[in-house]
Every structure is written in structure tokens, then in C-alpha cells.
Amino acid sequence: MSFDTLQKQRRSIYSLGKNVSQTPEEIFNIVKGAVRETPTAFNSQSVRAIVLTGAAHDRLWDIVLAKLKAVSKSAESFEKTTDKINQSFKAGFGTVLLFTDTPVVKGLEENFPLYADNFYDWSEQGLGIADYAIWVALAEAGIGASTQHYNPLIDEDVQNEFNIPSTWRLRAEMPFGSIEAPAGQKDYMPDEDRFQLITSTK
Incomplete structure (x- = not known):
């Protein structure tokens, strides 16, 4: 399949299910392979990825709902949010969590002061490329996905729940x-x- 075809196949899928043919280990390897080959500034490899499936995946979205409930303005709006979370995200087979390892970025800032102001932006670029690489790789495997951003609302609870550095x-x-x-x-x-x-040029 050509890269152009894969790009068109990669879409935000909001109706997910658990009927995938791959095992959690096979999907984990897809994610690892995509992130491993992702370019990063100075080959810093600052991207970290965790793949959640089964009860761990369900627990993540329970955390999201609990945090959203605490900040929801009305019962009606939270009901709509609950439906969205359950149908579009929790109904899926799993979730990839993407992180930046901040000491790596800090080390680059200290070791290469001439470029210090750029390393955070460059780490975000690396994260974005990794996100896209995973997304395309999953699409190639016939798996739907979307990218969400409930961080930083859920950061502390996710860190504690899954023992994340x-x-x-x-x-x-x-x-x-x-x-x-x-x-x-x-x-x-x-x-x-x-x-x-x-x-x-002129």
C-alpha cells in the first residue's frame, strides 16, 4: 500500500470496537516500531509510549470521566460527555499514551545552549511525528484510532494509577x-x- 493511500486511510475514527484481529502484544510491537523509527532533534529519542489494553484501558477512561465530572458545569453536559467517552474511546480495544521525557529535553538545553530556546518546540515536533507514525501504522493494520488531549487534567491520576515516572x-x-x-x-x-x-528569488 502506498504512503499516499495510507495517509488517506488514516482518519479520526470515533466509532471504535474491540473486534481487532491482533493480540495486545502485536499491537504493542506496531507502536514500538513506529516510535523507534520516528525522527527527533539530535536523535534525542525523547518520546515515550505506553499501550493500555483490557482493564487498564477501561481504567484510563474511568479516570478521564471522573476528572471531567469534577469540572462539568451541568448534569446534562456531563451526560453528553459520558456518552462520547464511552462510545468513542472506552469502547475501543486499547489506548496509546504518549509522553515526552522531560530530562532528555532539559539535558539538550543545558548541553547545547545555542539552541536551548528551540528544544521544547523540537520535542513537540518529535511527539507529533510519533503520534502520526503510530496512527498510520495502525491504519495499515486495519485499526481505527483518534488523538485526544485530556492532559494535563488527568496527568497526576494517570501517573499514580500506572506507576509512570x-x-x-x-x-x-x-x-x-x-x-x-x-x-x-x-x-x-x-x-x-x-x-x-x-x-x-527576487
């Missing part, structure tokens, strides 16, 4: 599973508003 900063949550309904149509803004080809 305090120096790992949670940056994204990726629920995944079988595709129970396809993504909707994707709209594109006009190319001329986004892209330019420049072949000479």
Missing part, C-alpha cells in the same frame, strides 16, 4: 480499536490558500 509529561492519548463505522467526509480548503511553489 514523574518526569514523563503526558502529551496525548490515542484510543484505538476496530472500525465500527467509517469516518465522515473530509473537507479540504483550497490549495492556493495553503501551498506555494517558489522557484526563484
Whole structure:
């Protein structure tokens, strides 16, 4: 399958199920392979990934719901939020948690002061590339996913629940599973508003 085809196949899937053909170990290896080959500034390899399945996956989304309930403005809005969490995320087979290992970034700032102001931004770029690489790799395997950001609301509880090092900063949550309904149509803004080809200077 061509990369262009895989890019088009990768979509935000909000109707997930547990009917995947792969084992947790096989999915774990997909995630590992994608992150291992992801480029990072100075080859810092600052991205960390944890794959949750089974009861651990369910527990994550219970944590999310508990934290959201505490900040919800009304019972009606929380009911809608609960439906969304349960149907779009918890219903899936698992979740990938993506982190930045902050001492790695700090070490680069100290060791390369000329570029110190850039390393945080570059670590975010590395995280984003890893997120996308995992997403495309899962799509190739026929697994649906989406990227969510309930951090930093859930950071402390997630750290305590799963015994995660305090120096790992949670940056994204990726629920995944079988595709129970396809993504909707994707709209594109006009190319001329986004892209330019420049072949000479003034």
C-alpha cells in the first residue's frame, strides 16, 4: 500500500470496537516500531509510549470521566460527555499514551545552549511525528484510532494509577480499536490558500 493511500486511510475514527484481529502484544510491537523509527532533534529519542489494553484501558477512561465530572458545569453536559467517552474511546480495544521525557529535553538545553530556546518546540515536533507514525501504522493494520488531549487534567491520576515516572509529561492519548463505522467526509480548503511553489528569488 502506498504512503499516499495510507495517509488517506488514516482518519479520526470515533466509532471504535474491540473486534481487532491482533493480540495486545502485536499491537504493542506496531507502536514500538513506529516510535523507534520516528525522527527527533539530535536523535534525542525523547518520546515515550505506553499501550493500555483490557482493564487498564477501561481504567484510563474511568479516570478521564471522573476528572471531567469534577469540572462539568451541568448534569446534562456531563451526560453528553459520558456518552462520547464511552462510545468513542472506552469502547475501543486499547489506548496509546504518549509522553515526552522531560530530562532528555532539559539535558539538550543545558548541553547545547545555542539552541536551548528551540528544544521544547523540537520535542513537540518529535511527539507529533510519533503520534502520526503510530496512527498510520495502525491504519495499515486495519485499526481505527483518534488523538485526544485530556492532559494535563488527568496527568497526576494517570501517573499514580500506572506507576509512570514523574518526569514523563503526558502529551496525548490515542484510543484505538476496530472500525465500527467509517469516518465522515473530509473537507479540504483550497490549495492556493495553503501551498506555494517558489522557484526563484527576487
